[in-house]
Amino acid sequence: MRLFFVKDFLDLVFPRNCLLCGRSLYDHENNLCTICKGTLPVTSYHLRPVDNDLCDKVKGLSTVGMVMAYLKFTKGGNSQKLLHQLKYRNKPQLAKELGSMYGKILNENGFANYWDVIIPVPLHPLKQSRRGYNQSEQFGLGLSEALSLKLENGLQRGKFTETQTQKSRLQRMDNMDDVFEISNYNNLSGKSILLVDDVMTTGATLCACANVLLANGAKNVDLVTIAAGG
Ligand SMILES: [Zn+2]
Secondary structure, three states, X not given: OHHXXXXXXXXXXXXXXXXXXXXXXXXXXXXXXXXXXXXXXXXXXXXXXXXXXXXXXXXXXXXXXXXXXXXXXXXXXXXXXXXXXXXXXXXXXXHHHHHHHHHHHHHXXXXXXXXXXXXXXXXXXXXXXXXXXXXXXXXXXXXXXXXXXXEOOOEEEOOOOHHHHOOOHHHHHHHHOOOEEEOOOOOOOOOEEEEEEEEEOOOHHHHHHHHHHHHOOOOEEEXXXXXXXX
16 A cells, blocks of 8 residues: 555656657556557568668678668657657667567567677767667667577777877767777677667668678678668
């Protein structure tokens, strides 16, 4: 009885609302209400993972295998609203829930034992310390639970080099965006890797990461993002 009282009180002070429509959430709902969950623009990339417009996008940039995204990205649409919540509204648990929802779909479509490890695209260290978390890692953690796969932070943003220190700060930031390296502890040899990120626009970042993994012995790399398209 007392516990219920405390919970009611907390709900009153810190109301839990759907992050898309704002309606107050039932006890069994997290982040999104059931109606909004049911109307998410879920793609069917998992049905054509090696032959779709995202594969066309990365052609020539990297020799990745499958390319999939959970949601169709549309400007001003629900997927963009969700990405905004992840980036600017301190919602790591939303990224994780999206990962577990997509992981469930992948599981049901035969991807359960496909990969050895999930690796997220690392965030720029400055961005990560400002945000407090890497949304791609959180998305990966949700996938990792649903697919019973381990997640490793196997990549890191490259450190400043001698030549980079002579450039302007802006140039360096720009440069670092495309510089990725393997974290020391990681052994990728012969592994099938699921590389995850929040959104795929040009695919350049994902491909830069995939190329580092492939150059360091990964058997194959597949890409999954929360949203893509446009
Ligand atoms: Zn809602």
